[in-house]
Amino acid sequence: MITFDDYVRLRGARLVQLARLLIRDRHLAEDLVQEVLSKAFVRWKKISAAGDPDMYVRRMLINSNISWWRRRSSSEIVTATIGDRSDDADLGDRTAGQDAAWRLIAELPPRQRATIVLRYFEDLSDERIAEILEISTVTVRSQAMRALEKLRRQLEQSPASIEGGHRR
Amino acid sequence: MNRTDESIMVALQDRADGGVHVEDLLAGALQRGQRRRLVRRTLAGSAAGVLAVAVIGAVAVFPRGGPADVAPAADPPPVSPAGRPPIAVGAPALGEGGTAGQNGLFHLDHEGTTNATWRSGAGWELMQTSGSSVVHTAIGDSTANLDKALAATGMELTPNPTSTPLIVDGKAATLVWSGMNPADGARWGYLRWQPVTGTWALVFTSFAADPGTNAATDRAKLLALTEQARFDQVYRCAVNFRLTWVPAATAITSCEFVGGAQPWARVHLSTGRATYSVNVTAAAATAAKPVNPNTDYSGTPLEYTDAGRVRRVAGAQVVTVDQGDVLLAKNDALHLAAAVQPVTATDPAGWPADPLH
Numbered sequence: 001m002i003t004f005d006d007y008v009r010l011r012g013a014r015l016v017q018l019a020r021l022l023i024r025d026r027h028l029a030e031d032l033v034q035e036v037l038s039k040a041f042v043r044w045k046k047i048s049a050a051g052d053p054d055m056y057v058r059r060m061l062i063n064s065n066i067s068w069w070r071r072r073s074s075s076e077i078v079t080a081t082i083g084d085r086s087d088d089a090d091l092g093d094r095t096a097g098q099d100a101a102w103r104l105i106a107e108l109p110p111r112q113r114a115t116i117v118l119r120y121f122e123d124l125s126d127e128r129i130a131e132i133l134e135i136s137t138v139t140v141r142s143q144a145m146r147a148l149e150k151l152r153r154q155l156e157q158s159p160a161s162i163e164g165g166h167r168r
Numbered sequence: 169m170n171r172t173d174e175s176i177m178v179a180l181q182d183r184a185d186g187g188v189h190v191e192d193l194l195a196g197a198l199q200r201g202q203r204r205r206l207v208r209r210t211l212a213g214s215a216a217g218v219l220a221v222a223v224i225g226a227v228a229v230f231p232r233g234g235p236a237d238v239a240p241a242a243d244p245p246p247v248s249p250a251g252r253p254p255i256a257v258g259a260p261a262l263g264e265g266g267t268a269g270q271n272g273l274f275h276l277d278h279e280g281t282t283n284a285t286w287r288s289g290a291g292w293e294l295m296q297t298s299g300s301s302v303v304h305t306a307i308g309d310s311t312a313n314l315d316k317a318l319a320a321t322g323m324e325l326t327p328n329p330t331s332t333p334l335i336v337d338g339k340a341a342t343l344v345w346s347g348m349n350p351a352d353g354a355r356w357g358y359l360r361w362q363p364v365t366g367t368w369a370l371v372f373t374s375f376a377a378d379p380g381t382n383a384a385t386d387r388a389k390l391l392a393l394t395e396q397a398r399f400d401q402v403y404r405c406a407v408n409f410r411l412t413w414v415p416a417a418t419a420i421t422s423c424e425f426v427g428g429a430q431p432w433a434r435v436h437l438s439t440g441r442a443t444y445s446v447n448v449t450a451a452a453a454t455a456a457k458p459v460n461p462n463t464d465y466s467g468t469p470l471e472y473t474d475a476g477r478v479r480r481v482a483g484a485q486v487v488t489v490d491q492g493d494v495l496l497a498k499n500d501a502l503h504l505a506a507a508v509q510p511v512t513a514t515d516p517a518g519w520p521a522d523p524l525h
Contacts, residue, residue: 004198004201005194005198008190008193009190009191012188012193013190016193018184020186021183026186028473028474028475033193034193034196034197035200038196038200038201040197041198041201045351102179102180102182105176120176120180121184148172151172151175151176155171155175
C-alpha cells in the first residue's frame with residue numbers, strides 16, 4: 001500500500017494541474033487540492049487499502065469543485081473573467097487559438113468540463129470517467145458529445161474574434 | 169484525432185502547465201489533515217449553531233468609545249514583553265473588574281511562549297501558542313462564550329470524550345480527554361475551570377503519539393500547561409492598518425493580534441449577512457503566492473479570486489480580504505481592499521486598537 005506522503009509526492013503536481021483545469025482560478029486550485037488531500041489523509045488507511053487512491057481523490061476534487069460552483073452560481077453570475085492565470089505575461093507566447101479553446105472549455109458547465117478534462121488531459125476511458133463521476137458511460141458520452149459539439153461550432157469561428165469578445 | 173481534439177489537448181496542457189511546489193503541498197495537506205483528524209464534531213452544540221449565532225448575533229467588539237477607554241495615557245506606555253500585544257494601560261485584570269471579551273482587550277497570557285496569537289470577540293478571548301506543541305488558552309464570560317472561543321480555533325472535536333472532576337488550585341475543574349485514537353494514538357484534552365468568579369477558562373492541547381505517552385502523561389502535561397496560564401496582565405489588540413471605508417452595517421466581531429518577530433493583525437467583520445476578515449502582512453510572507461492583479465478599483469491594482477479573496481500590494485506589505493460563504497458584492501470587496509491603509513509604525517504600541525476609528 002502506498003503511503004500518503006509518497007502518494008502526494010508522486011501525484012500531487014498532476015492533481016494541481018487537474019484542479020487548474022477544473023476550477024479556473026489557478027490560486028484557488030492549489031488550495032482546493034490541499035483541502036481535498038487533507039480529507040484523504042484522515043481516511044488514508046481505507047483509501048489506500050481499496051487500491052485506487054487516484055479515483056477517490058479525483059472524485060473528491062471534482063465534487064468539491066462542482067459543489068463550490070453551485071454555491072457561487074446561485075448568488076452571482078460567473079463573468080467572462082477567465083483569463084486570471086498568474087503568468088499573464090506569457091500571453092504573447094500562446095496562440096490565439098489556444099486562448100480561444102481554453103475560454104470555451106472554461107465556459108462549459110462543470111460536469112461537461114470535467115468530462116472533457118478527464119478525457120483529453122487525463123486520457124481516461126469513458127468507463128473510468130463514469131466511475132469517477134459516478135454516472136453511467138452513456139451519460140459520459142452524451143456529456144462529451146454535447147461539449148464537443150459546442151466546442152467544434154465555436155472553434156470554427158475565427159479565434160481572434162472569440163478572444164476579442166472577452167478582452168477587457 | 170481531428171483538429172478540434174488537438175486544439176483541446178493543447179489548450180488544456182498549456183493551461184495546466186506551471187510549477188507546483190509538491191513539498192509545500194504535502195506539508196499543507198498534512199497540517200490541515202492532522203487538524204481535521206481531531207475534528208469531527210464541535211463541542212456542545214453543532215458548528216452550524218455556533219456559526220449562526222456568530223453571524224446573526226454579530227456584536228460590535230468595540231462598543232462606542234471602547235478603545236478610547238484604554239488608549240495609551242500621556243505617560244510613556246510600559247513596554248510589553250517580547251512578542252506580546254501592547255499593554256492596555258489602566259485596564260483592570262480579571263478579578264479586579266476586568267471581563268473576558270471586552271473592548272478588544274486580552275486578559276490572558278501563557279508563560280514561556282514567544283510566538284502566539286491573541287483573539288478577542290464579544291464575551292470571549294483566545295490565545296494560541298505555536299511551536300512544537302500548540303496550546304489554546306481561552307476565557308469566556310459564560311460557558312457558552314467559552315465554547316465560542318473554542319469554536320474560533322476551527323477545531324471540531326471527536327465525540328464522546330471522558331470528563332473527570334478535579335480540584336486545581338483549590339478550585340473545581342473538569343478534565344476533558346478524548347481518549348486515545350486506536351488507529352494512530354492521537355488524542356486531545358483540556359482543563360476547564362473558573363479562575364475568578366464570572367470567568368470560565370480552559371487550556372487545550374493535543375498530544376503526539378510518542379512512545380511512552382498515555383493517559384497519565386497527558387494529564388500531567390495538561391496540568392503543567394494550565395499552571396503556565398496567566399490572567400493578571402491586560403493587553404490590547406493592536407491593528408497594523410486602518411479601514412477608511414467598509415460596507416454598510418459593518419461591525420467588528422473579533423480582533424486578532426499575531427505576535428512574534430514581525431507582528432501583524434487580522435480583524436474579523438460582519439455586515440450581519442456577509443462575514444469577512446482583513447489582514448496586512450509583510451510581502452515576504454506571501455512570496456510563495458505573489459499577488460497577481462487582475463482588476464482594479466479606481467486605479468488601484470487588485471487581485472480578485474472567484475472565492476472572493478482580494479489582495480493588493482501596498483509597498484512592502486500585502487493587504488488581504490478573505491470572505492465567508494456569503495460574499496460581499498464584488499465592487500464592495502474591491503472598494504474595501506483599496507481602502508485598507510497600512511500603518512507605517514513597526515512597533516505595535518503605535519498601532520490603532522480599532523481600525524475603524
